[in-house]
Amino acid sequence: MTRYAIRRILWLLVVLLVVSFITFSLMHLVPGGPWDREKQLAPQVIEALNRKYGLDKPFFVQYGNFLLGLLHGDLGISYSYQDRGVTQILMQGLPITATLGITAFIIAILIGISLGMAAALKQNSWIDYLSVLFSTIFASIPGFVLAIILMVVFSVILHWLPTGGWGSVSQIIMPAFALAALPAAFIARITRASTLEVMHQDYVRTARSKGLLERVVLIRHILRNSLIPVVTIAGPEFANLVTGSVIVETIFSIPGIGRLFVQGIFARDYGLIMGSVLFYAFVIAIANLVVDILYGMIDPRIRYD
Amino acid sequence: MTALIEVRNLKTYFHTQDGIVKAVDGVSYNVNRGETIALVGESGCGKTVSALSILRLVAEPAGKIEAGEIIFDGIDLLKLSNEEMRKMRGAKISIIFQEPLTSLNPVLTIGRQISEGLEFHKNMSTKEGLQEAARLLKLVGIPHPERRIHDYPHQFSGGMRQRAMIAIAIACQPQLIIADEPTTVVDVTIQAQLLELIRNITKELNTALILITHNLGIVARYAHRVFVMYAGNIIEHGNALDVYHYPCHPYTAGLLTSVPRLDESRKNRLIPIEGQPPDLIALPIGCSFQARCAYAIPQCQREKPPLLEVAPNHYAACWVSQKEQRPWQKKSL
Amino acid sequence: MAIVTNTTTGPERPHHTLWGDAWVRLRRNKLAMAGGIFIIILALAAIFAPLITPYDFAHQDYTAILQNPNAKHWLGTDGLGRDVFARLLYGARTSLAVGIFTQLIVICIGLPIGAIAGYSGGKVDNALMRFVDVMYGFPDLLLVILLKAVLGSGIYQLFLAIGLVAWVNISRLVRGQIMSLKSRDFVSAARAMGGMGRYITWRHLLPNALGPIIVSITFNIPRAIFTEAALSYIGIGVRPPTPSWGAMIHDGYDVIFASWYQVFFPAIAIALVMMAFTFLGDGLRDALDPKLRH
Amino acid sequence: MRSKSILLSLLAILVTASLILTSACGTSVKGTGEQILRVNLAGEPAQVDPNRASWASERSVIMQVFVGLLGFNQDLSLRADVAKVIPTVANKGISADGLTYTFKLRTNVTWSDGTKVTAKDFVYSIKRMLNPDLAAEYASFYFDIVGGLAYFSAPDKTDAEKTTLKNAIGVKAIDEYTLEIKLNDPLPTFLDLMALWPVYPVREDIITQFGDAWTNPPNYIGNGPYILTEWVHQDHMTFKPNPNYWGTKPKLAEIDFKMITDANAALAAYMNNELDISGVPVGTEKATMADATLSPQILRYNDLTTFAFQFNVTKPPFDNKLVRQALSCAIDRQTLIDIRGGVGKVALSWIPPGMPGYDATLGSEYAFNVTKAKELLAQAGYNDVSKLPEIKFSYSDTAGNRTIAQFLQGQMQQNLGINITLDPQESKSFQEYINAGKHMWAWFGWGADYPDPDNWLPQLFGTGAGNNHTLYSNPTFDALAAKGLKELDNPTRLKDWADAQKMVMDDAPIVTMFYRERFLLVKPWVKGLTTTGMDGQVAGDMFYTEVYMTK
Secondary structure, three states: OHHHHHHHHHHHHHHHHHHHHHHHHHHHHOOOOOOOOOOOOOHHHHHHHHHHOOOOOOHHHHHHHHHHHHHOOOOOEOOOOOOOEHHHHHHHHHHHHHHHHHHHHHHHHHHHHHHHHHHHHOOOOHHHHHHHHHHHHHHHOOHHHHHHHHHHHHHHHOOOOOOOOOOOOHHHHHHHHHHHHHHHHHHHHHHHHHHHHHHOOHHHHHHHHOOOOHHHHHHHHHHHHHHHHHHHHHHHHHHHHHOOOHHHHHHOOOOOOOOHHHHHHHOOOHHHHHHHHHHHHHHHHHHHHHHHHHHHHHOOOOOOO | OOOOEEEEEEEEEEEEOOEEEEEEEEEEEEEOOOOEEEEEOOOOOOHHHHHHHHOOOOOOOOEEEEEEEEEEOOEEHHHOOHHHHHHHEOOOEEEEOOOHHHHOOOOOOHHHHHHHHHHHHOOOOHHHHHHHHHHHHHHOOOOOHHHHOOOOHHHOOHHHHHHHHHHHHHOOOOOEEEEEOOOOOOOHHHHHHHHHHHHHHHHHOOOEEEEEEOOHHHHHHHOOEEEEEEOOEEEEEEEHHHHHHOOOOHHHHHHHHOOOOOOOOOOOOOOOOOOOOOOOOOOOOOOOOHHHOOOOOHHHHHOOOOOEEEEOOEEEOOHHHHOOOOOOOOOOO | OOOOOOOOOOOOOOOOOHHHHHHHHHHHOHHHHHHHHHHHHHHHHHHOHHHHOOOOOOOOOOOOOOOOOOOOOOOOEOOOOOEHHHHHHHHHHHHHHHHHHHHHHHHHHHHHHHHHHHHHOHHHHHHHHHHHHHHHOOOHHHHHHHHHHHHOOOHHHHHHHHHHHHOHHHHHHHHHHHHHHHOOHHHHHHHHOOOOHHHHHHHHHHHHHHHHHHHHHHHHHHHHHHHHHHHHHOOOOOOOOOOOHHHHHHHHHHOOOOOOHHHHHHHHHHHHHHHHHHHHHHHHHHHHOHHHOO | OOHHHHHHHHHHHHHHHHHHHHHHHOOOOOOOOOOEEEEEOOOOOOOOOOOOOOOHHHHHHHHHHOOOOEEEOOOOOEEEOOEOOOOOOOOOOEOOOOOEEEEEEOOOOEOOOOOEOOHHHHHHHHHHHOOOOOOOHHHHHHOOEOOHHHHHOOOOOOHHHHHHHHHOOOEEEEEOOEEEEEEOOOOOOHHHHOOOHHHOOOOHHHHHHHHHHHHOOOOOOOOOOEEEEEEEOOOEEEEEEOOOOOOOOOOOOEEEEEOOOOHHHHHHHHHOOOOOEEEOOOOOHHHHHHOOOOHHHEEEEEEEEEEEEEEOOOOOOOOOHHHHHHHHHOOOHHHHHHHOOOOOEEOOOOOOOOOOOOOOOOOHHHOOOHHHHHHHHHHOOOOOHHHOOOOEEEEEOOHHHHHHHHHHHHHHHHHHOOOOEEEEEOHHHHHHHHHOOOOOEEEEEEEOOOOOHHHOOHHHHOOOOOOOOOOOOOHHHHHHHHHHHHOOOHHHHHHHHHHHHHHHHHHOOEEEEEEEEEEEEEOOOEEOOOOOOOOOOOOOHHHOOOOEEOO
């Protein structure tokens, strides 16, 4: 399995290269540049800025410089953040977004899998309909509406939690639940669907015929066989959560990296765009790699010949 | 000598959208310690459901044990709480299922699937469980068991998987093993080996065995007594050899003629039983076999024949048979 | 001694194909049927909206701004005095179309790629999955802005913009399912009988992998509706005054403290559509589940 | 099968876990007791370097940490801050020909690290602001300083040439506390310009030592009432009183600038007592007025900002003055204000009330009158509106713009039967699109940098001016504007600008819609808040020295 993982890491570099080239070219093809402002800058000033940030060089030279910088772990500088290094901006915001993302992921997995299995085991019972209601509501309400509802209830009415910001544990709860709602609903429904397929299998009946504890039958025999689709979607959901959500970080004013990608694009801040896109592509590729490895561990029949 | 297990008037129904399927409709049989009985009948006659009812593994919410008692070693299993019943499964009573291909957990090693039961009932550690598993695999005739316990089911052939199932069943030295058509899926040569293996083990451990099959050839050789089931009822039971040679129910006779016999000349054509088994939702009044029975008399349509002793230790539920003439029996013997 | 008389009693059990039998059971599943009927009714209501509501979705009645539901305006009015009920009906045209058609693109691209990668494994799987990794990391917002600049802003560009990136989840799901199913014994049996890869995948693997796929599709529908709203702000797809549910929620959000109705009604509409598809999807899955088929 | 119990216990653990978390730490509502003012900056300022700053949020930060030579009183009249007195011709501050300005500095002004503020700090700041490599957005205001424009437009020159140009700039420190500035031409509003932030003093030694990082605490040294003690990017900025402040000590112990970008979240924070002042989401003003608890806390005041539609006068049909005038009468401005919650005043002319140049009588011909509009259209040859070419209204994708666009579409359709197509665009594409003059019709707002017509007319309507997106070009206007910019005699100057504005309004390159009225919520315990028409992002940010809390 390690040989396979190494081969995949090499392929990861290829993926990142392709993504970086696509992003770099898209960035320059899209209308509007970093210096377009409401109050037009004098042409010579724009020239000076382009020279300062090396934007006057031909396309491939700029791309080459970017790759060289990447080798030293330098993702270039951001024009809209007083020339702070993009790597530094990412590293500064990452711990916050990652903490929030991981908390949300754990909540999503806990609620998702337990509700999903309960709904499958008790098909067409009240808990099954509850899981349908739960997942429909959290899929049909967009993130920003859910966030503001949580805020109105827990901050404005109950005064239990601060509306946002970062620093204390109480500021993690609402954003984490707002982030976890949709993935939890998705995981719940996927778990239900795959558990339904598994729970009627013969080996589950064999397990019960051995007099095993119900908990053991559930976890070792049912869950383990229904994990494949759950793991498949959990990977990308984890990557999305860990790299931050624009909506939740904006509304709860969390100084994470969730907003960098969108801000970078709307400001045509090339350094920021490249940094955030590559970071996300890296995390999602790793997540999918982990998912593939988990396939092999969960189901011995799957092998990568 | 009281029987190890006695099933009295068991009724297990399935509530489906189309109506209530009376899979087991008032079945009674018993098994003594160390004895092997056979439950015989076409597929869908309720033999597997009755076995699953003993272990209370009938698939909820559709399936439900409506009535009857299952007295095992003096305790009525149907009265036990789920927890108490769980302690019985695997420890006192175990089962070998029909399809080895799908009855083993594909993602768990064979060793763990054997040691699981031991860890619970004999609270062995996993290590001890695995050692015991290796011993059991050796007992059931699997080569290099120490290595094979770490293999997964898909690395075993059909026959070897069934041997693993047997190992699982005998792991906790149960008092009763239910073998639900253990050899149907494997080819004939393996079939004989498996049955010999099961017989030796049950004899060695003095375990009672309920052998469920539709192959009468097996019955005569391995079972002491045989119970023939049709459409959810027992229509004939008695000593295996008596029933084999002197079937007292036209259905049993039909079964016997539809199977090639070594002691018969090969010229006789095999005669299948015509028609289909009745739909268990809309059972006819009277004898449920009457539609397919060549010897049916008007009474068969009116009234359901009771199970009466038509010969010493030989019971049958057939009006014609109670009148002492059994035209379907061969003259020569 | 022939045993004769084979008159059988009881209903003759007709032998159906997989899909035929599934349709029989699906029809009997009340919830699934309710879901299907709801969607059809909604689609008809959207098409015949002019007959249902006298109000024009774009007419701004400045005397009736941000009104709560009342006799004249059943669901109240929005910030520009337009009738919310009318906008919901006409909005259904956009949102339903977007929600459903993008799923067709997602299925047409996602299923084959996932199936081929899952079934063939090795080099093909690696190549396809690396392409999927690239698509996962793809900066779709940049592409969308470029699409607008290059292709202009019609409804087809919208489907393209949403569909192009939304299929990755499905392809991974299908691949995962097929990889674990393909080594199952009934598949090796089918393969032993000389079944072609494509035939095996379609006939055996997909029905078994259907559960999670259907769920993923039902979740894509609201996601597509919201993406459409986000894209309409940068000019792709439907432009004002043509309403869409996603856009109504976005606009409603801005005045949520003044009138939460603006967000509530479109959200309910989307929830009902998704619930309908969920029940329909569950019904289909149960209908196709070989285990339940007795 | 009793699987239910396991799963319920799992859910139970989850719920209890979150309950423990909440009770453990309660809400972090900081001291409503102490003198701490918490306001919302609504976003991370991109640039807090005075020489380079341009946005409202950046100005609010700079106002707390720096004080310039001159400043504005609440009524926006000039005030001498670091300068001892406002230079005038009378006190020889300004030379007779209006070309030389001499500022006498107070001697007691210190930086927050205790060192003295001297004339060379201002020389360094002005020259740095004009540095071509800095590309400061407001540099163009100071091109009249001798050598200013030449130095600024030489980014491609060698360093040697740049230093010579830099030394040629007409800014000199006569002695430690006297600053002399020479202009190419007389500029009557130059004193207003010297009251703006780009010419606030900055420390050369600190900037050379820290480079671009000089704006991070603790390097961010200023001479204002507060110092920036903490800046967590995207989260908050904290200011504490400057211990070495030479002026009147502020009453507050701390100011906390939060960065809540979402209007709804900001309002929720206000209701949860995390903010002392907050704006209200556009469109919910009426509901706030109706709210029993919130309505007494409402603060409304006029803002020197006008919003208007702008035609691209080179694109038919808008190249025809009559069509422009017709459409200007066909849009009901009061309705738009009602839609925006009744906040704001109807604007019939460009320069807003509350500053010189405002003319209440101007633009009355554009009052809402559909029949007149149709007559004008008929005169323009379009009695049948279908003959009009396709009209496209382009706008960038913010929430407020969406409502405006759909309002305009409704007005055109309902009043004149004209179907305009809306063209929403992503913000940067829109900026490039409008700078390239590809648009037909757009929406924009303009806020006063300083209260004078010459900040409102030449920059927008002068041929080829930086912000002239109407592409309006009128030689007589340009001549009048050139004269007005130089006219030292104030009454004639204001007369020139009045004529210029009348000319523009008559040509109607824009449809003025409303003068912005700021609508805020202020907690009852906030006292001494002093708001002006030129406030930055945060209300009353010019006079935070006088604010104090009563709770």
